[in-house]
Amino acid sequence: MDYNWDWxxxxxxxVTGEGLYGxxxxxxxxxxxxxxxxxxxxxxxLGIALGVGRTLPNRWVRWPVTxxxxxxxxxxxxxxxxxxxxxxxxxxxxxxxxAIKQMDSTLEQLLAVLLCLTLYTAAKAAEQVRTGIESxxxxxxxAGTALGLSTLGLYKHxxxxxxxxxxxPPLTSDFMNVFKNSAVALTIGxxxxxxMSREISxxxxxxxxxxxxxxxxxMLITLAVVWLMxxxxxxxxxxxxxxx
Amino acid sequence: MPYSFDWSSILRAWPYLLDGLGMTAFLVVVAMAxxxxxxxxxxxxxxxxxxxxxxxxxGYVNFFRSIPLILTIFWVFFLxxxxxxxxxxDPYLTVGPIWSALAAFIxxxxxxxxxxxxxxxxxxxxxxxxxxxxxxxTGFQSMLHVVLPQAFRNMxxxxxxxxxxxxKDTSLVYVISLTDFLGAASAIGQRDGRMVELYLFAAxxxxxxxxxxxxxxxxxxxxxxxxx
Numbered sequence: 001m002d003y004n005w006d007w008x009x010x011x012x013x014x015v016t017g018e019g020l021y022g023x024x025x026x027x028x029x030x031x032x033x034x035x036x037x038x039x040x041x042x043x044x045x046l047g048i049a050l051g052v053g054r055t056l057p058n059r060w061v062r063w064p065v066t067x068x069x070x071x072x073x074x075x076x077x078x079x080x081x082x083x084x085x086x087x088x089x090x091x092x093x094x095x096x097x098x099a100i101k102q103m104d105s106t107l108e109q110l111l112a113v114l115l116c117l118t119l120y121t122a123a124k125a126a127e128q129v130r131t132g133i134e135s136x137x138x139x140x141x142x143a144g145t146a147l148g149l150s151t152l153g154l155y156k157h158x159x160x161x162x163x164x165x166x167x168x169p170p171l172t173s174d175f176m177n178v179f180k181n182s183a184v185a186l187t188i189g190x191x192x193x194x195x196m197s198r199e200i201s202x203x204x205x206x207x208x209x210x211x212x213x214x215x216x217x218x219m220l221i222t223l224a225v226v227w228l229m230x231x232x233x234x235x236x237x238x239x240x241x242x243x244x
Numbered sequence: 245m246p247y248s249f250d251w252s253s254i255l256r257a258w259p260y261l262l263d264g265l266g267m268t269a270f271l272v273v274v275a276m277a278x279x280x281x282x283x284x285x286x287x288x289x290x291x292x293x294x295x296x297x298x299x300x301x302x303g304y305v306n307f308f309r310s311i312p313l314i315l316t317i318f319w320v321f322f323l324x325x326x327x328x329x330x331x332x333x334d335p336y337l338t339v340g341p342i343w344s345a346l347a348a349f350i351x352x353x354x355x356x357x358x359x360x361x362x363x364x365x366x367x368x369x370x371x372x373x374x375x376x377x378x379x380x381x382t383g384f385q386s387m388l389h390v391v392l393p394q395a396f397r398n399m400x401x402x403x404x405x406x407x408x409x410x411x412k413d414t415s416l417v418y419v420i421s422l423t424d425f426l427g428a429a430s431a432i433g434q435r436d437g438r439m440v441e442l443y444l445f446a447a448x449x450x451x452x453x454x455x456x457x458x459x460x461x462x463x464x465x466x467x468x469x470x471x472x
């Protein structure tokens with residue numbers, strides 16, 4: 001193969017004057033981490049609330065949540081991002097829409113990406129939490145009710161402490177997916193890790209070094225997530241359960 | 245002044261959108277077939293293969309599951325022409341975005357299908373394999389006629405689920421400017437200045453198609469639990 005590998009490319013100045021290619025890549029990594037972690041934290045909280053909502057006896061709560069989860073899980077992430085970025089500002093009252101369009105462009109992109117990733121991930125997490133709550137034995141719910149617990153008490157003291165621990169393994173893959181999904185940000189011009197590696201590949205004519213560096217970074221992130229969730233899982237293990 | 249909708253450009257651009265939808269369908273069908281075939285091979289290697297092969301297959305699966313699909317698409321899009329030029333010796337050889345996209349989807353989706361198929365194989369009882377051996381079937385025959393048919397029946401709902409995910413993922417070919425359904429909607433929206441209508445329409449179509457998949461999963465699960 002007549003491709004000239006040159007790993008030192010990451011320590012060379014960018015032709016765009018943005019500094020070293022390696023530093024650009026680190027900036028991209030920074031964006032990926034910020035976007036993903038911020039979205040994940042909010043999505044997890046929202047997902048737990050929605051997951052509980054889907055199992056409540058009150059159908060005026062259950063129905064809207066079910067519709068939300070279905071819609072956000074069954075449209076492509078990219079379409080959702082385009083809706084938040086291109087469509088929503090047009091449909092808002094004109095004064096608001098204009099305010100959004102006059103924002104700093106990076107801030108505007110960041111808002112759309114955060115909103116999009118958070119709501120998409122929350123829908124996924126809600127589904128896991130619902131499954132977790134439903135997998136807690138039905139007898140426990142009845143026992144809690146028989147003890148005179150209110151619905152709030154039942155969830156707080158009986159269902160959630162168990163369900164949240166059961167869903168840690170499936171939530172691990174959702175957590176990993178946030179980092180991978182954050183790559184869609186490049187389509188609206190926010191230069192996170194994948195977008196940055198693409199840009200470096202164009203400017204430096206060394207695509208494979210840039211892609212290799214990005215790939216390694218994603219693999220490290222995955223390892224870190226798996227390790228973190230594994231630690232939490234071991235610490236919070238439910239005594240007496242096989243899967244735990 | 246609130247936004248005034250005008251849906252007429254969707255009607256006028258209908259043939260173009262339909263072409264895009266055809267491309268999406270083509271990508272889904274070919275990537276699904278390729279992904280399931282390659283995924284089955286990987287799952288067999290992970291379950292029954294000799295140790296080095298099993299480890300290699302596991303490494304492959306973990307690799308593709310830990311990087312974003314967009315990055316896989318970029319890798320294939322830029323790497324495949326270089327490799328093919330080296331092999332064929334033709335320095336001007338180019339590979340269309342369709343083939344790059346297909347290769348990327350098959351490579352990445354096979355990793356996801358592999359995990360589903362592995363779970364399906366795991367759900368078949370070991371006695372079945374012993375019985376097949378007792379009947380004098382070779383290893384290949386017992387896989388093909390005894391283990392895989394049962395495994396596939398058990399994992400049909402998950403396979404459909406993954407294919408719905410694949411349908412959503414195909415929209416990512418946007419990044420290499422291949423005109424699938426989303427690409428067509430986007431192009432028309434930009435041309436006519438009607439992005440609001442076109443993106444809402446695209447979302448509705450994807451939602452309808454995916455809902456169909458979800459409904460099929462529900463059907464498969466309920467027929468399975470009735471037979472069980």
